[in-house]
Amino acid sequence: MALLRPSVDVRPVTEFRSHTSAVLEQVQRTKRPVILTQHGRSAAVLLNVDVYEALIEEVAVIRDIRTAEAQLDAGMGIPHEVVEKRLRERYLK
Secondary structure, three states, rough: OOOOHHHEEEEEEEHHHOHHHHHHHHHHHHOOEEEEEEEEEEEEEEEHHHHHHHHHHHHHHHHHHHHHHHHHOOOOOOOHHHHHHHHHHHHHO
């Protein structure tokens, strides 16, 4: 994801309402998020769909890694040799 540029990527929600198409075009063109503010505080983030999907996929992979690490720490791992033997028995009969 491209770096945020506060001078152009932070906008009040009222400006977004007035210039929706232009803001959406900016998000699509630059691949940078736009932060919408309401009453001077962050209220929402607009992301390009491809960037959003990549972030969701990355989060899913990171969660899987954390789960695997926790399982290994809890002694739930299976040695490589055992897995290899099981696979050979199952698929090379």
